[in-house]
Amino acid sequence: MPALSSLDRRSFLRLGLGVTVLGAVGTGCAPATPKSGSTDSRTFTIYWNAGHAYKAYQQVIDQFGKDHDLVMNWQKFQWPDLTTKLTADFRSGNVPDLVEEVSAGTGTQYGLDRNVLALDDLAKADPGFGFPDDFITAAVSARQYEGKTYSIPLHLTANGLLFYNKGMLSAAGFDQPPATWEEFLEVAKATTKDKVSGTSLNSDFSYSAPFYNQQNVAFSNVSAKQFLEPAAAARVALQYMQDLVFTHKVSPAPVATTDYSGPQKLFSAQRAAMFLSGPWDIGPIRQGSPDIDLGLTVPLTGTTQSASMAGGGLMIPAKAKDPKLSWELITRLAAVQTELAASKEAGMSMPRKSWAADPSVASDPAMGVIAKALAIVAKQDVGLSASGKAAQINELYKKAYQQIIIQHAPVEATLADFRKQAGAAL
Amino acid sequence: MPPTSSLLRDSSIDRDRLFPGDRLAAYALLVILALVTVVPLLYMIVLALQSDAEVLSGDPVLWPADPQWGNFTRLFDAAPFGRFFLNSFVMAGAITIAHLVFDPLIGYVFAKMEFPGKRIAFVAVLSTLMVPFFVRMLPIYAIFSNLGWIDSYQGLIVPFLMDAYGIFLMRQFIRPLPNELIEAARVDGASEFGIYLRVILPQLKPALAVLSLFTFVFQWNEFLWPLIATSRTEMRTLPIGLTLFNQEYFTQWNLTAAGALILFLPTALFFVITQKFLVEGITLSGLK
Amino acid sequence: MNRRRQAATAWLFLSPAVIFFVLLFFLPIGNQLLTGLYDADGVNFVGLDNFTRALGDPEVVHSFLITLGYAAGTLVVGTAVGLGLAVILNQAIPGRTLFRSVLLIPYLTSVSIIGLLWRNILDPQVGILNRLLDQFGLPGQTWLSTHPLATIVGITVWSSAGYTMVLFLAGLQGIPGLYYEAARIDGAGPWRRFFSITLPLLTPTTLFVSIIGLISTLQQFALPYIVTGGGPGNATSLYAHRLFLVAFNDNDFGYASALSVLLLLVVLVLSLVQLKIGDRADAAH
Numbered sequence: 001m002p003a004l005s006s007l008d009r010r011s012f013l014r015l016g017l018g019v020t021v022l023g024a025v026g027t028g029c030a031p032a033t034p035k036s037g038s039t040d041s042r043t044f045t046i047y048w049n050a051g052h053a054y055k056a057y058q059q060v061i062d063q064f065g066k067d068h069d070l071v072m073n074w075q076k077f078q079w080p081d082l083t084t085k086l087t088a089d090f091r092s093g094n095v096p097d098l099v100e101e102v103s104a105g106t107g108t109q110y111g112l113d114r115n116v117l118a119l120d121d122l123a124k125a126d127p128g129f130g131f132p133d134d135f136i137t138a139a140v141s142a143r144q145y146e147g148k149t150y151s152i153p154l155h156l157t158a159n160g161l162l163f164y165n166k167g168m169l170s171a172a173g174f175d176q177p178p179a180t181w182e183e184f185l186e187v188a189k190a191t192t193k194d195k196v197s198g199t200s201l202n203s204d205f206s207y208s209a210p211f212y213n214q215q216n217v218a219f220s221n222v223s224a225k226q227f228l229e230p231a232a233a234a235r236v237a238l239q240y241m242q243d244l245v246f247t248h249k250v251s252p253a254p255v256a257t258t259d260y261s262g263p264q265k266l267f268s269a270q271r272a273a274m275f276l277s278g279p280w281d282i283g284p285i286r287q288g289s290p291d292i293d294l295g296l297t298v299p300l301t302g303t304t305q306s307a308s309m310a311g312g313g314l315m316i317p318a319k320a321k322d323p324k325l326s327w328e329l330i331t332r333l334a335a336v337q338t339e340l341a342a343s344k345e346a347g348m349s350m351p352r353k354s355w356a357a358d359p360s361v362a363s364d365p366a367m368g369v370i371a372k373a374l375a376i377v378a379k380q381d382v383g384l385s386a387s388g389k390a391a392q393i394n395e396l397y398k399k400a401y402q403q404i405i406i407q408h409a410p411v412e413a414t415l416a417d418f419r420k421q422a423g424a425a426l
Numbered sequence: 427m428p429p430t431s432s433l434l435r436d437s438s439i440d441r442d443r444l445f446p447g448d449r450l451a452a453y454a455l456l457v458i459l460a461l462v463t464v465v466p467l468l469y470m471i472v473l474a475l476q477s478d479a480e481v482l483s484g485d486p487v488l489w490p491a492d493p494q495w496g497n498f499t500r501l502f503d504a505a506p507f508g509r510f511f512l513n514s515f516v517m518a519g520a521i522t523i524a525h526l527v528f529d530p531l532i533g534y535v536f537a538k539m540e541f542p543g544k545r546i547a548f549v550a551v552l553s554t555l556m557v558p559f560f561v562r563m564l565p566i567y568a569i570f571s572n573l574g575w576i577d578s579y580q581g582l583i584v585p586f587l588m589d590a591y592g593i594f595l596m597r598q599f600i601r602p603l604p605n606e607l608i609e610a611a612r613v614d615g616a617s618e619f620g621i622y623l624r625v626i627l628p629q630l631k632p633a634l635a636v637l638s639l640f641t642f643v644f645q646w647n648e649f650l651w652p653l654i655a656t657s658r659t660e661m662r663t664l665p666i667g668l669t670l671f672n673q674e675y676f677t678q679w680n681l682t683a684a685g686a687l688i689l690f691l692p693t694a695l696f697f698v699i700t701q702k703f704l705v706e707g708i709t710l711s712g713l714k
Numbered sequence: 715m716n717r718r719r720q721a722a723t724a725w726l727f728l729s730p731a732v733i734f735f736v737l738l739f740f741l742p743i744g745n746q747l748l749t750g751l752y753d754a755d756g757v758n759f760v761g762l763d764n765f766t767r768a769l770g771d772p773e774v775v776h777s778f779l780i781t782l783g784y785a786a787g788t789l790v791v792g793t794a795v796g797l798g799l800a801v802i803l804n805q806a807i808p809g810r811t812l813f814r815s816v817l818l819i820p821y822l823t824s825v826s827i828i829g830l831l832w833r834n835i836l837d838p839q840v841g842i843l844n845r846l847l848d849q850f851g852l853p854g855q856t857w858l859s860t861h862p863l864a865t866i867v868g869i870t871v872w873s874s875a876g877y878t879m880v881l882f883l884a885g886l887q888g889i890p891g892l893y894y895e896a897a898r899i900d901g902a903g904p905w906r907r908f909f910s911i912t913l914p915l916l917t918p919t920t921l922f923v924s925i926i927g928l929i930s931t932l933q934q935f936a937l938p939y940i941v942t943g944g945g946p947g948n949a950t951s952l953y954a955h956r957l958f959l960v961a962f963n964d965n966d967f968g969y970a971s972a973l974s975v976l977l978l979l980v981v982l983v984l985s986l987v988q989l990k991i992g993d994r995a996d997a998a999h
Contacts (some may be wrong), residue, residue, distance in 0.1 A: 561974040
């Protein structure tokens, strides 16, 4: 634990010589008191993902501004830009009032660095909000570390849903979508023709999670310093994926980009018969290719049936002007009626049990499939985010994954290399 | 003939003889390279005119079935792009003016004046070229947020008031100018600043055109600093506004490309104004 | 006395630059240097650990090596293309101004746009290039997967060739026609004139182009960040991209600072070597 004196030294180092000198210059020529925050107290700043700027949230935020006589400053970013901006903000102390979290665990990492608040006391004082009881356990436990919760789930989705083109499958003689890995390969081979691939893998490493989860492989076990164990099962999973591309040639090799939409586009263009993804691809397919008879079903079964969890939450920076106010906005944004409005508008799935139980959700076939997948999401290792090394280790895994799937690197050696580097990073 | 006119000399008779290869082959190569250069950029127009369904359909579009000219106006409904445009213009414009004020003066000092510490000072200035901006970004951000300069024009502008590239470029332009001009003015009793203003600066018009174009283009397209230094919509700049059309899992290509074309307009206009200096006849004979 | 007055005037003219560079470059960079001596949290003094760690970090070493490859490829190809274009466009050929202008356009376009555009064009499955190749019965390319670094070099050259061309055009116009007359009288052919007059006399321009090019390629960040995200694997994770990841992804600012200081040293040394070689070549003529 850093002592107070070293915290002072840290802040000196952060602001550095430059501040000391410019601060002196600045007091001369700037307004009398240098402001620590860039915005006045009547402005409420929110950082959000540009893809999640739903009207349902806009309404809540507008109303919140009216109720509290605040100027609502809703900033939308791409995830990498949001992370960069937030990093700079945390280091300078000039922070927003509420931030959308990239994925479960990010809040924990910031929380342990004391950059965002633990929200348990606020939640306890607000029993009407229903946290954690009304939230799906997996979404809550992935955000808790040593009894503290650093973010409130906002969205909850699952990766590993099977999207399939009903017309192509029946033309190849299949009335039912595949349920196991063997069947998946069989259907993929049968539907691969000329310009159509049976399936299409994603260049983003997170899309491999359903595959290794289906082999009962845990991405990390930080307390034991283990990664992708058991190793034999991890090899099976990634070998299966690599074979889809290079041995059976039922999927094109993905291209390394920062865009995840390759498989969806191939599917939409009727050049892939099946792919595995999450609910976010439903909208683009329906909108771009309304003539495709889209089939959507539960994740595959390897040695087990499993999916991987996705979806971010909401966090309050430790230096937010008025955490109680920020909390109040969280309770409105994560209220069940807002969730229902947002999922109606954008097809997004949500973390509340009462949302899942709502007739409008329960009766929707797509939402029903998503709910089944959410019930089988693999547990996440909270130790990874707590270690503060999650981003670094994900970057290493990204490298290994792309080497295997795109560059045809030998699976076993590449994974061994990853384990070594990840272990060293810890 | 005053020696300074060499800046604009265009002696094509001499230049024809510099060319060693086969004329026709060279011309063919040129046409191919020009096409390779310009066709991808023209493709941006195709992208900008696609409908939403075409963007999502996954099939690359050669020409949209029904060109959506409305995409350009949709942009302005999605976000205050007019304001973004203004902010970008204020930022890039002010920085360009600052460069025009400072860079030639500093360049002149390094090109024509003798003083102790000159070499060290010049190397020190040049060394600043070698540090990526994001290396000094965080300390500057910390300073500026302490000064309350976040979300302000001075916050956007001050880190770029001058730079080593511009100073270096100006020095290279000024060095070949004959010393006799300066000496003559000195004999006439002109002050040092007067010499700079009345003797040197008027010779630099093409150089200043080059400097202003490169500076404006560079700052107009700057992304990282405006991202960090602003957190209010009304202070954001155009390149940042464009990222709004990347959804989490797909890119709204039509709107992004439409925005990119709007982003390109002012630099293209600036280029048209300065191009006669840029592509017709400039001499950097003192480049070293 | 006069000399002293000129020195005073020089420093007076320089004073805005001194203030600017000290406050906005040297203090932040000095601060960076200091940060490099501390651990990730900025709490514990670790001396030169961050620097020695960099030398043993396979990701950093890899990124440095591919950056050298990227810089070398870009400099060689870019200079050759720029010079070739300049020589061709230095003649009185029809449409000269139009060609010059068209070739310079990519340089005026934002690098994020260029990155997004090429990512879109080159995508093997859903990009326009393979669609066109297919239409003409040609096999599709997968350059972003098979030759990622060369592709990034290609995009860089594509976007900067016009700029290099302009600088070389300027240099060509500074060569007095006199030399060519003399060579002609000596009976030197066109290629001979090119290699023994044009090329040597362009040395200052070549030097400027290569130093500025080296500085900017060693700092290249945006292009791989946008086009490939550093992939596939880490094939295009250039040094500045790695540095950015260490700072903003891993939150390890001590290490990132050390990496940036190392980059500064490398660029400085390489530029000085280049200047030295250039001066010697220059002096030889």
